[in-house]
């Protein structure tokens with residue numbers, strides 16, 4: 173017989189506000205459950221809006237979130253699909269923004285926003301849209317040699333890996349211009365929501381404390397996902413959403429096409445004039461759904477039957493700690509006891525890239541004066557100045573001439589280059605400068621001296637100061653984090669019941685998912701892989717005790 177231990181925690185936050193513990197009434201939670209399980213019709217007369225769609229991924233929340241009960245994770249068939257353009261070239265004369273937009277539209281018009289700007293990631297809704305739009309999607313998917321489920325995601329983990337490994341190469345010639353681009357299908361696997369209320373109640377301070385603890389492990393450097401509003405993101409594979417209610421809000425708009433007061437529903441790029449007459453769901457309904465999700469029980473631990481098995485599990489968790497898994501998969505985090513996550517972002521290696529990036533962040537900026545590196549500032553957070561959505565940057569426009577020292581010659585580097593025959597675009601994050609001109613006071617405020625901060629070859633810093641006060645324009649080089657390969661450590665509670673694994677569901681088994689760790693986790697992964705078979709089994713046996721709650725609500729049939 174199996175016995176189970178429960179982590180009980182019900183936490184609710186106010187809309188967008190600080191984590192606040194208060195219990196929602198059972199009636200509100202019931203109402204929220206009804207909305208979570210509701211099959212939304214289009215043009216619901218009770219609300220006046222257009223209801224479901226026009227674009228949507230599923231007809232109800234529970235359609236995807238159902239593994240082990242209402243609110244669980246989902247198989248890869250429910251994955252959300254995004255096409256990301258990795259690079260492109262446009263040949264021809266007079267290449268301007270209009271030409272770029274019209275050439276990219278020949279690949280898919282979804283990459284051009286209503287204001288004409290070109291984005292490099294486009295999330296393809298599984299359902300809805302005009303028949304012309306559906307037809308375009310069909311053509312796009314012909315470039316992706318993968319078996320897709322009827323629902324829209326890849327059929328299984330192997331198909332996820334296959335589609336990810338196969339770039340889409342597209343060429344189009346319209347006479348004057350020729351476009352060549354390389355794109356890829358990226359997917360996101362449905363997360364389990366068990367315990368989401370406890371995650372919502374974890375404070376920013378508790379997350380930041382983890383970054384300090386990780387300083388003791390040089391190979392590991394988690395960072396919080398700092399959002400535009402200054403809060404720390406906790407939800408989503410990239411930790412890009414700050415609170416549960418905000419995630420519910422955007423899930424309504426993105427997944428079901430329910431327009432909210434804050435989030436417009438997804439638009440059909442071939443029917444831009446279309447407007448929903450009003451919102452499709454009220455704030456009170458969104459909050460009730462949040463209350464339901466928040467009240468979902470947290471995952472639990474299965475206690476093994478025999479004492480031998482129990483001993484193996486205890487040993488497995490000890491090895492989990494000793495090889496370093498628990499540096500990122502931290503057992504307890506504030507209100508989330510038994511979460512096995514630090515909720516921080518980690519650079520996980522190039523194989524796990526996805527162009528819908530984590531919040532940008534610069535780890536170092538270096539000022540270049542007369543080709544000398546003079547000042548290095550360790551961290552700078554760009555989140556505050558980011559515009560939302562993806563964006564492309566033309567690297568050719570950024571390469572500037574060397575700047576002269578001591579004179580205000582800032583304009584020179586910004587000069588637009590004349591249009592060339594071939595333009596190459598590498599895609600970068602929103603407004604993210606790889607280099608930009610900046611007026612910098614190189615003067616030490618205390619001494620009035622100019623500080624020169626040199627990074628020596630052995631990594632030490634050497635600071636020299638010269639007496640004179642100059643204000644100079646310098647070229648600043650920004651070294652960003654690898655935000656395209658950073659992921660929030662997924663909580664491991666409930667992991668035995670939430671296959672497939674990793675952000676896109678590319679791993680069928682726990683062992684596979686561990687072998688796919690790289691980047692900051694490479695050392696830990698190798699220590700795990702070098703264990704004896706018995707020790708490796710013990711770690712897996714431990715992970716297999718982390719199960720979904722036994723008292724999760726079951727779908728009504």
Ligand code: HEC
Pocket residue numbers: 208229230231232233234235236237250251252360361362363364365368406407408409410416419420423424427428461465
């Ligand atoms: C088509 C499938 C699908 C539908 C329908 C869907 N979701 Fe999700 N859900 C996902 C995927 C995929 C993710 C992971 C997204 C990411 O992190 O990028 C997710 C993540 C979430 C999360 C974040 C959990 C975490 O810990 O990070 C919440 C909350 C959520 N969904 C709530 C909802 C609600 C509420 C609804 C209904 C309004 C809904 N979802 C409908 C697929 C779906």
Ligand code: HEC
Pocket residue numbers: 392409492495496497498499500501518520524659660661662663664667670672673674675676682685686689692693696697700711
């Ligand atoms: C540097 C931080 C770090 C370390 C160390 C680390 N992990 Fe992870 N782990 C992550 C991140 C980040 C992901 C998600 C990657 C993705 O989704 O692409 C992940 C994913 C997982 C998953 C899949 C979970 C899911 O829901 O998809 C499992 C299982 C896992 N890790 C177990 C382990 C084990 C066991 C160890 C030790 C051998 C370990 N991890 C070490 C950060 C880490």
